[in-house]
Amino acid sequence: MLALQALGWLVANEDLLPVFLGSTGVAPSELAERATDADFLGSVLDFILMDDAWVIGFCDSAGLRYEAPMQARAALPGGAVEHWT
Secondary structure: OHHHHHHHHHHHOOOOHHHHHHHHOOOHHHHHHHOOOHHHHHHHHHHHOOOHHHHHHHHHHHOOOOOHHHHHHHHOOOOOOOOOO
């Protein structure tokens, strides 16, 4: 659910949405269809997690703790944290 909230926040952000679309190659018309794809939702969280300001903006708007997106990302496919030691 948090990843869907993040997608909604991203879609409503007129400045950031074009950056996301450009970096993923997803067309605006595909967003609703891809919203049920766990891998895509993981990419939404990956994108937001790239910048602390984006994390803060999303979490503040959704009333979430700042670590919530990373915790949600860990639960989606490809979200396991690699330990290199």
